[in-house]
Amino acid sequence: MSLAQQVGLGEQTAVVLLADIADASRLWGWSRIVRGPRALRRVPGLLFSKVLGSGYEGGFDLRPSPSRQGVFALFDSAESAHDFIAHSPLVHAYQERSKEFCWATLKTFSCRGSWDGLSLQATAEAPTQGPMAALTRASIKFSKAQAFWRHAPPSQTALEGVAGCQMAVGLGEAPFFRQATFSMWDSVNAMNAYARSGAHLEAIQAAQKNGYFSESMFARFVPLKVHGQWRGKHYA
Template sequence: MRNEQQASVNDQTAVVLLADIAQASRLWGWSRIVRGPRALEGIPGLLFSKVLGSGFEGGFGLRPSPSRQGVFALFESFHAAQDFIDHSPLFHAYQERSQEFCWATLKTFSCRGSWDGMSFQANTEPPIQGPVAALTRASIKFSKAHAFWRHAPPSQTSLEGAKGCQLAVGLGEAPFFRQATFSLWDGLADMNAYARTGAHLEAIQAAQQHGYFSESMFARFVPLRVHGQWQGKHYE
């Protein structure tokens, strides 16, 4: 899937990589999670990165997946992001070791909050039409974890069945306490309708009222390209 909007060479561009590691390579995959951002050290133009685990079968529950994981990487320019996709040994190692593999290049049009102190620069306009993507992440306070997870399942179930949601995957830096969700939508109206209604709205209101998070971020993106296969669905 391609977006007609062209990337500006000097603008920050994000890459999201989703991988379902083949059984023979799972030890390699687990070692990437253990290394974390160190696995991406030295990559030209890289500003920020995370290596993330996932819930069972790419979902949102407390049970971790033995094979599914993700990488989020923010680059100083579209050129640097594309160079990572075209030439990075790490990118191609994931591709070669995965039974399903999908990636996206993204430009930020809105960002509230931060991720380990990093806030993403908005450098494109919200799309009038066409696909959008969202990344939501939070550091959950230890004392609030039980209350947070009481609200999470209804919200996550509603996401997977939401109108216009093409893809949704649960990700995280650490079980229980550092969680993220990446989703891809047919358009901005569908994403907004989900965010502002039902179980998701109730979960957000509870988080704000009771102070569940020590840090949180909600970023929205224009997908420049989405390519690969995830949970049996092809993207191009």
């Protein structure tokens, strides 16, 4: 039985943590990457988790950031997700050791594809107005990596400056080959306008035509709450 089959519908709620680790705590930050999801194994209600590095300055540069990183975690309910934010020693450790720290709780309203066999279950209606968030991730085939990265930088540069984008973060499980992007938008229409035009559309078409990915996932969310600071911007 696959992980996607084992995880039931329920009221799944996702959490995204973003941290810019303080200089004095960078060794601790790197240890989070090394330990990965093992540090979250006993968290109540946790269904799935990833500890992610980031591109330089939290963006989409191929150079890894020495300090910025993220966590994606999926919980069986909103209560479990909120309890994790409020009481987890790991969350408190990130807060204490970071120059900037931001978190978001999210409900999925659509998901295509999978992440290590997991496909997120839709537990919310698509918003007719107001903000939304998106997570894209892909495992890039070794033989296709060079071709993929010819398309990726123009697409990602366009994302950072596009109208209606509140936040865009380059993340990844491993440099070059296991990449992810988390973004927040003013509305579904703003997200669609970006996704269906310009460099991003060209990148999608190239990936589909040339089979760049061994696995990919594109999920959209309704933000329940966003709090903290990221790249100088405050969220409440």
